[in-house]
Amino acid sequence: MAGHRIFTTSFASIYPHYVAKAERKDHTSDEVDQVICWLTGYDPAGLRQVIEDETDLQTFFAQAPAFNPNAERITGVICGHRVEEIEDPLMQKIRYMDKLVDEVARGKKMSSILRE
Template structure:
């Protein structure tokens, strides 16, 4: 099976786009970081380190300290694809992150975004 090219893209190269999307809608970089830490179990420091190292999406999720078990509650569509229907695990994790950032940009309360 050929891997999708997004797997080799560095998270750091996409991160500014997540932040810009959130800030354009009045949200903050800190909220994007909180979402990423909630999803992956990273601390603020380890998230920063992963971004600094240029970690690929594949490695970012494979090496995540503790993927949040509540991420399976994330449902809906990203780019017309239902995230809960994505079978490939790494692609599902990437789409979970995309969906959370979308929810943030749409003004959803952080408590609901983080499935609390």
Template sequence: MTKHKIYTMSVASVYPHYVAKAEKKGRTKTEVDQIVRWLTGYSQEELEAQLKNQTDFETFFAEAPQLNPSRAMIKGVICGVRVEEIEEPIMQEIRYLDKLIDELAKGKAMEKILRNLK
């Protein structure tokens, strides 16, 4: 089976689109970075290095320091598919990120996006 095209795309090639989507709705690059760090466990410096190195999505998630266990609480539809039902692990991680950025652009509070339980 051939890999999906997005696996070999660099995160840096998509990242500006995440930021633009957020900024268009009055959110910030800082919030986008916070979401990526929450999901992957990368520090800000590590995230910037991954972007600078043009790391592909498959490697980006495979090398993530600590995928957040609360990401399993991310539910909903992105690109017509329920994220919680995606069976391919890397694709599910990519769609989790897409879903979180979508929630940011829709004005959801950061506490809810980051699944902070109180």
């Protein structure tokens, strides 16, 4: 079975949308970077590299240095789906990232976003 088309979408093509969403609500690209790095284990230089290389989301997550084990604590609804109930592991990781960026944009405290 073929994967969803989002899997082959480049991280570089969705990243500006994440930043724009945060900035519309008076938050920064640094906050977006912080939650993405927390989730994936990329450092800021690694994040810039995958953007420059136009790495697709499947590869982005497959090569993530250290996917955060606390990601399973991310719950809630994003795009009409409960993230904790998504069966496809890659889609779930993508939706975790969407949810974290959404929480940044909504102004949730960083300690809560990072599940501390």
